[in-house]
Each structure stands twice: as structure tokens, then as C-alpha cells.
Amino acid sequence: MIVRTLLLSAALLLAPLVASAQVMLDQATAVLPETMEIGTSTGEIAITSDFAGADLTIFGALGNTDQLLLAIGQYDVVVLLEGPRENATVRKKERVFGIWVNTQSMTFEHVPEAYSLSSTRAIDSVTTPLELNDRGIGLDHIPLNPIGFIGDVANMREFRDAFRRLQETGGLYERDPSGVRFVSSSLFKATLRLPANVPNGVHTVRAYLFKSGKFVTEKSLPLRVIKTGIEQTITDAAHEQPIAYGCFAVLLAVLTGWTASFVFRKS
């Protein structure tokens, strides 16, 4: 009797321990979420006098991935580079008395001046449009919120489309649906192109990880695009000492003109 009671109490005491051990085991194998780390080839892009655009390489490592899902391509990575944000005004021309005149306009609030996107495959097949809109991933999903007087709401769509199309044809908005490649099972590499007219300022590199169409995690890094040397000196002078800068520009013109007439009179 005593022995049975002991055994029973031992079983009662052990039961929760066994159960908790089971839970720990589960977490270790399946519940522990995937991780992602990213790094860029440089944290700073310098605009020099012969700047003609630049390439930025982004490396990334995935952790805690499910090897089976990885092997069948269920993990997708989207890497994007977002420029500094500014208000942008889109204007539309109409024919008035035979000539083309800007008649309507719409201003969008805080849109990135540049936007470059690379992904493992076309983002529309990575996840749902709802998810892309929520996170503002993709040229067609960047939030474009008009400010001020909107006028006819029906126009909003065409102004948004025009904005995206113009930014893309102008080279400031880019997409490369095969720009992210896995170099090993857990390492990926992405190349983003910065156009020659890339705006100055702090850009942000963002990387998103999706598993079977579901968002898992994201990481971001700043990238500074700065003018250097003489370009920076000139820009600073133009903005901080504008009158002195203007006087210097005129003086330079006077000297150039005077030198030319002097040199050529002799010859």
C-alpha cells in the first residue's frame, strides 16, 4: 500500500516535468523564429566630380531556417534602398488654346526621392498585395498620400500612376526581380544600382524575409550618400554664404571674360 502510494505520488510529481521537457523540445525544433542579419559593402557613397552612379552590394545571412522549406524555395528575400523623403508635386498638362499648359497638380507627402528594389522573384508572387501595401514594399505599393486640396478624387489613381511611371523612366525608381541570389543555403547577396542623379542624404537599406508568403522579419541599415571635396565645399558655400558665393561667381565671370580678351588680343 505504502509502495503504491509512493509510486503514484512520484508519477504525479514527474508528470509536469515530462510535459515541460516536451514543450522545450518543441520550441527548439519548430517554434524558434528565423533570423536575418545584413551588411553592406559600404556605409557611405561619396559623390565625386566624376560620379556616374554606383553599385551597392548587400550581404545577408539567415538563421534558424527550415532546411526543407529552404530547399524548395519557400524563403524569399526582398532588399530595397529608400532615398530621403520629400514632398513631390505631380503636374498634368492640358491643351489650352492650342498650347500645352500645366493645369492640374497633386502633391504627395514624404515620398522617397529614390527607390531601388531587388528580390528573389517578382514581389507580387512573394506575398499578397495587402502585405506589400502594409509595409510599403514595391514600386506599386509605396504609400502616396496627397496633401492639400485634392479636387477630383477620381484623378488620384492617374496621378499616382504617373508619379511611379515618371520616377521609373527617370531611373530614380528601379526594380530587379532577380537581384537577390542565395550564394549558399543561408547566405544571400543583393546588388542595388544607384543612378547618377541619386539624391544626397541618408538612404535606408531595408531587407525583408518572407516564408511561404508570410512576413517573418526585417532589418534596416542607413546608407549615407554625400558629396565630397570640392563639390561639398561649393554646395555649402552656395547655401551658407549665398551672397558671397554669387559675388564670387560674377567675379569669376569678369576675370574669365577679361583674360580671354587680353589673351586673344595679343595673338
Next chain:
Amino acid sequence: MSIYLPIAELSVNIFVILGMGAAVGFLSGMFGVGGGFLITPLLIFYNIPPVVAVATGSNQVVASSVSGAISHFKRGSLDLKLGSILLAGGLVGSTLGLWVFVVLRRVGQIDLIISLLYVFLLGTVGTLMLWESVNAMRRAAGKGKPLARKPGHHNWVQRLPLKMRFKKSKLYLSVIPVFGLGFFVGVLTPMGIGGGFILVPAMIYLLRIPTNVVVGTSLFQVIFVTGYTTIVQAATNYSVDIVLAFVLMVAGVIGAQYGVRVGQRLRGEQLRALLGLLVLAVGVRLAIALIVTPTDIYSIVMEGINK
């Protein structure tokens, strides 16, 4: 070879800019005009933001005017009194012009107004020049009776009050049309239309100023008005790109020297006919751009760029 323009914030091919500067310099040297009306549309055509193009263009005109003016001043073809009144009008005018420029830019109509002004002014001046020079050539060829300018001829300009004596020009003329002309040219300068090509014909045909003092005096006015406009543009719009301006002016002043040599081989009316054609061609080109359906009816302006 590309060169980065710090104010326009884009890379351009330096040889294209040098070529533009040299070509415009050549023409301005040949015809004795500043070339602002040529350089601004060319720069805009090459994707330089219009705001930067007009401000930088006026800086470039300073250089080409100075290089042309020195020889004129040495020859004594400057009426300082006349030039000063033109200049006073010009400074008041360009101040107003800059203000108009800023307002129009804010409402998004600056490109249209600049184009319309160009089409109207270039069309008018070009046609008048061509008409006058072709008539002169026909008279010269046919040895017809030359239409001598009657010295005592009175037009409405002569009847205005506030008259003043201009010794150098041998004129007794009202201050009002002189100041008014300077003012009008001044208003246009911030729009990228260097005043020379309007100033010179207006001085000759409207004010009846002797040809020998016209060029020197108009250059005097243009140098100071474009210089002033450059400084004020730099101070208000931060839009003078000194790198772009310097490349343009170096190529421009060299081109101008060759232009002057070619110009000297041509007769006056031939030169005026060619200039008339050139002015008219630029006007027609801009008129076509206004009428023809644009490749894209939408355009974007970012607030951050060239604010």
C-alpha cells in the same frame, strides 16, 4: 568624361557642355549678342533644371559680355550717362523680374511663361531683323534710293518730357523711354533672356541712338544687370552652378574670339539677316515644343531639389 554639377545635382558629359558653350560663344561673338537666349534653352534641353539653367546662363552672359565689352570701351563707344540710366532701369526691372520668377515657379507656370516670352520676343525681334536686313540687302543690290534716316524725324519717343542731353550720343532725349527700356530688359533677365538682343535693336530703331555707341553702351548695361541677377539668384534660389557656369564661359569666350573673326568678314546686313534667322529659328523651335503633344503630359517637382 562626366562631370558632376554640385548645384544642379547631376552628372553631365563635359564635352557636351564645352560644345554648347563654344557654339553659343561663337554665335555671340559673331553677332555681338550675349547669347543668354541661346544658352538657356540649350541647357534646359540637356535636362539641366530650368531654375539652374536661367541663373547659370546669366552668370555665363557676364563673362561673354565682359570679353566683348573691353575692346568697345577702349574704343570709347560707351555713353556712360545713357548706360547709367539704362542700368538704373535694369536693376529695378530685374528685382521685379526675380520676384515674378519666384511666384511663377511656386504655381508651376514658370516654364510656360519663359517659353511664351521666348516665342513672342524671339519671333518678333527675329522677324523684324530679317525684314530690315533683307530690305537693306535688296536696296544694296538694286542700288535703289537708300532710305536715309532723317535726323530731324520725330516719333512719339521724341515728344516725351524729362529731356536730357547725352553728349557722347549727340542726343537730346527723354529719360523715360531710356529708363523704361532698361526696366523692360531687366524684367526679362531673370527669365534667362539676356537683354542684348532686345536692347540693341530698341536702342537703334526706337531711341535712334547712333550705332557706334549702341553696342558698348548695351554691353555696359547687360554686364551689370546680369551680374546683379546672378548674385540675387544665388541669394534667393541658390541656383547658380559655378562649375557649369565656368565650363560654359571658358568654352564660350574662346568660341567668341573665332566668332568675332568670322563676323568681321560679313557685311552688316548679312550678319543681321543671319542673326534674325537664328533668333527666329530658336523661337519657332520653342513654339513647336509648346504646340506639339508632349511625350509625357505629367511632370514631377521634388521639393528638396533646388529649393
